[in-house]
Amino acid sequence: MTIIARRSAIGLVLAALGLSGARPAPPAPRGPGPRLRxxxxxxxxxxxxxxxxxxxxxxxxxxxxxxxxxxxxxxxxxxxxxxxxxxxxxxxxxxxxxxxxxxxxxxxxxxxxxxxxxxxxxxxxxxxxxxxxxxxxxxxxxxxxxxxxxxxxxxxxxxxxxxxxxxxxxxxxxxxxxxxxxxxxxxxxxxxxxxxxxxxxxxxxxxxxxxxxxxxxxxxxxxxxxxxxxxxxxxxxxxxxxxxxxxxTHQGVRKEQERYVSNLPWPARPSDEAIAVTEAKALIAKDAQLSADQKLDASRATERLLKAYFDGEGExxxxxxxxxxxxxxxxxxxxxxxxxxxxxxxxxxxxxxxxxxxxxxxxxxxxxxxxxxxxxxxxxxxxxxxxxxxxxxxxxxxxxxxxxxxxxxxxxx
Structure with missing residues (x-):
């Protein structure tokens, strides 16, 4: 087997194993369809x-x-x-x-x-x-x-x-x-x-x-x-x-767990976390439909959401x-x-x-x-x-x- 043929065979094996460095070109669309933008x-x-x-x-x-x-x-x-x-x-x-x-x-x-x-x-x-x-x-x-x-x-x-x-x-x-x-x-x-x-x-x-x-x-x-x-x-x-x-994306939406979050910046800035937590707790405190225990639970849950956001989710x-x-x-x-x-x-x-x-x-x-x-x-x-x-x-x-x-x-x- 020539060197060229040997390299071709090795290339085929690597491609089959998904180890080839070259990416295959995407195939043509499989049938008619609109060109969407x-x-x-x-x-x-x-x-x-x-x-x-x-x-x-x-x-x-x-x-x-x-x-x-x-x-x-x-x-x-x-x-x-x-x-x-x-x-x-x-x-x-x-x-x-x-x-x-x-x-x-x-x-x-x-x-x-x-x-x-x-x-x-x-x-x-x-x-x-x-x-x-x-x-x-x-x-x-x-x-x-x-x-x-x-x-x-x-x-x-x-x-x-x-x-x-x-x-x-x-x-x-x-x-x-x-x-x-x-x-x-x-x-x-x-x-x-x-x-x-x-x-x-x-x-x-x-x-x-x-x-x-x-x-x-x-x-x-x-x-x-x-x-x-x-x-x-x-x-x-x-x-x-x-x-x-x-x-x-869903802050302030009433039926979402993020309903007490408002005016959150993106991308996240760590310096804004304390302000966001304070504003969320103020909204929770004003919610007349929540009992004292429910307000405490909501505060803890919202604080966890905000911590995750400012710790990396908002990057x-x-x-x-x-x-x-x-x-x-x-x-x-x-x-x-x-x-x-x-x-x-x-x-x-x-x-x-x-x-x-x-x-x-x-x-x-x-x-x-x-x-x-x-x-x-x-x-x-x-x-x-x-x-x-x-x-x-x-x-x-x-x-x-x-x-x-x-x-x-x-x-x-």
């Missing part, structure tokens, strides 16, 4: 349908100003630089419907998607369970075998509906933020997603792009723990959500290491970066926000958006309008864009 979430169009006190859905559904987006709004979003919409769809109303109404709901989904495509957007149709209807809440779908079987059947029906649209304009996301957070839940989500993928692929055909995710609310850590072997050769995208550090380098880990995983799996979508990111905004917090929010949004673009990942901001303090609009449907957010996202106002 900058997106925004629409959580107001096909989610949170009106329900009566008895738990019945209003019919026809998704009617009224709350669910509407005008042509002028769509033109403005397109002109600002957005090229795709992540359209969240509540599966519960579909699962609760009889055959006739389910067919009508499928027509409504198709019509909304076609309108967005006609306005110049690609569309990610995101199955996005919410807790509005306890019978089909996210945790119930994960825990109940019959509920998940019904969900898979609906995924197949919807895949068939979307397969009739242009595959270069639409992607079907099979499950938003699986609420499985323990390490031992990862294999269970892996198996469930394999089943979902199989049903959707069978019903939707080979051309329909599908989107997959990790457990633990679509964490990047669980994404890079996925076994992608069952999806090799399939026309798929992958997605993760980024809200880290959670104490910063900028965590962002860089997270995106580097995703890129390393994608390279090893030979997944094109254009097929890995940061499907959600944002920071809750409070009316009492200080100038320091406003500057920190802008800095975080700019840094996360820039990191995604530097690594070649498309991104979708959460959200266009709605609740939770993360909206792009400042004053509801008739209000203007939040200029600070628009600037941080690198868009035109």
């Amino acid at each position: 900058r997106g925004v979430n629409f959580h107001h169009v096909l989610n949170w349908p009106q329900m009566s006190a008895a738990g019945d859905y209003a019919w026809p559904p998704f009617v009224g100003g709350t669910y509407e987006t005008s042509d002028a709004e769509l033109r403005r979003l397109r002109a600002s630089g957005f090229d795709f919409i992540r359209l969240t769809v509540d599966p519960a109303i579909h699962l609760a419907a009889d055959a006739a109404r389910r067919a009508e709901l499928q027509d409504i989904v198709a019509a909304r998607v076609k309108r967005l495509i006609a306005a110049g957007f690609a569309v990610i149709v995101d199955f996005h369970p919410v807790a509005q209807n306890p019978q089909f809440a996210p945790a119930r779908l994960m825990a109940d075998g019959d509920a998940f079987a019904a969900y898979m059947d609906l995924a197949g029906t919807t895949a068939a509906t979307l397969s009739r649209l242009d595959p270069s304009k639409v992607v079907f996301e099979l499950f938003n933020e699986p609420p499985l957070w323990r390490a031992e839940d990862q294999p269970r989500w892996q198996a469930m997603q394999v089943k979902l993928h199989g049903v959707a692929r069978s019903a939707g055909g080979a051309a329909l792009p599908l989107m997959l995710t990790g457990a633990k609310w679509s964490s990047y850590r669980t994404l890079i723990a996925l076994d992608t072997q069952p999806f090799q050769g399939s026309n798929v995208y992958y997605t993760f959500h980024y809200y880290e550090p959670h104490i910063f 900028r380098r965590n962002l860089n290491s997270a995106f580097a880990a995703i890129t390393s995983w994608a390279s090893a799996q030979r997944i094109s970066s254009s097929r890995i979508v940061m499907g959600e990111f944002g920071v809750a905004f409070q009316p009492t926000a200080s100038p320091t917090f406003r500057a920190s929010r802008s800095a975080w949004l700019h840094a996360v958006r820039s990191a995604a673009e530097a690594h070649g990942f498309p991104w979708a901001y959460w959200a266009y309008k709605g609740y939770g303090g993360m909206t792009l609009l400042t004053d509801g449907p008739s209000g203007g864009f939040d200029g600070e957010v628009v600037k941080a996202l690198g868009l035109s106002n």
Whole structure:
């Protein structure tokens, strides 16, 4: 054997073992699919349908100003630089419907998607369970075998509906933020997603792009723990959500453990820890709904959160290491970066926000958006309008864009 041939053989062995110094080039996308760059979430169009006190859905559904987006709004979003919409769809109303109404709901989904495509957007149709209807809440779908079987059947029906649209304009996301957070839940989500993928692929055909995710609310850590072997050769995208550090992005949100934190700076500055603790304890002391013991527990828990933040969670380098880990995983799996979508990111905004917090929010949004673009990942901001303090609009449907957010996202106002 010649020296050249021997080196070639050794190189093949090293590559097979994953020890080669050279990275293989990512393969071409596996089938048709939209070229995504900058997106925004629409959580107001096909989610949170009106329900009566008895738990019945209003019919026809998704009617009224709350669910509407005008042509002028769509033109403005397109002109600002957005090229795709992540359209969240509540599966519960579909699962609760009889055959006739389910067919009508499928027509409504198709019509909304076609309108967005006609306005110049690609569309990610995101199955996005919410807790509005306890019978089909996210945790119930994960825990109940019959509920998940019904969900898979609906995924197949919807895949068939979307397969009739242009595959270069639409992607079907099979499950938003699986609420499985323990390490031992990862294999269970892996198996469930394999089943979902199989049903959707069978019903939707080979051309329909599908989107997959990790457990633990679509964490990047669980994404890079996925076994992608069952999806090799399939026309798929992958997605993760980024809200880290959670104490910063969700500070002041009433239903979160960070509800007593306010005006936290990012990146963390150790000199600000004492001020943050003092302000949090003052908010806890003012909460009339807490007993004395509950206030003590809340103070201790919040102080632990803040200590972790200022001891390292709030450092900028965590962002860089997270995106580097995703890129390393994608390279090893030979997944094109254009097929890995940061499907959600944002920071809750409070009316009492200080100038320091406003500057920190802008800095975080700019840094996360820039990191995604530097690594070649498309991104979708959460959200266009709605609740939770993360909206792009400042004053509801008739209000203007939040200029600070628009600037941080690198868009035109």
